[in-house]
Amino acid sequence: MPERKFFLVDANGKILGRLATQIARILMGKHKSSFSHDKDTGDYVIVINAEDVRVTGKKAQQKFYFRHSGYPGGAKNVPYLKMLEDHPEEIIRHAVRGMLPHNHLEDKIISRLKVYPTSSHPHKAQKLEPFPV
DSSP: OOOOOEEEEEOTTOBHHHHHHHHHHHHHTTTSTTOOTTSOOOOEEEEEOGGGOBOOTTHHHHOEEEEEOSSTTOEEEEEHHHHHHHOHHHHHHHHHHHTSOOSTTHHHHHTTEEEOSSSOOSOOSSOEEEOOO
16 A cells, blocks of 8 residues: 555645646546556645635636536536636536546545645644645
8 A cells, every 4th residue: 555645735726627637637546656657656635725716717607617416408508607606616626626537546646635715624643744746
């Protein structure tokens, strides 16, 4: 079992896509010398202030999150601004999940991502390291 570290990320004022790529690298373990595509060697990432993440250009007005219930007529489009208002942690989780490899490790990897809308989080007991940018 690899030694896993906990990294704390403050999303306040950060751009969503650039932040998501850096988080995905840490979750997959690409920053370690023991990285392998078929092994789960990544670390934990705790993201705070998810409600303060930024997007560039006109994405705030034009971006939609699509989901489908599986039933006829079950398509839902949720605008970015509504998602930011209701579930800001899902914005970051969705962006990071899209940057992970879509294989049998995806669910294990994304389970190590903890996202909180404000600066309070229940991970005070872990030794949190600053996020390597």
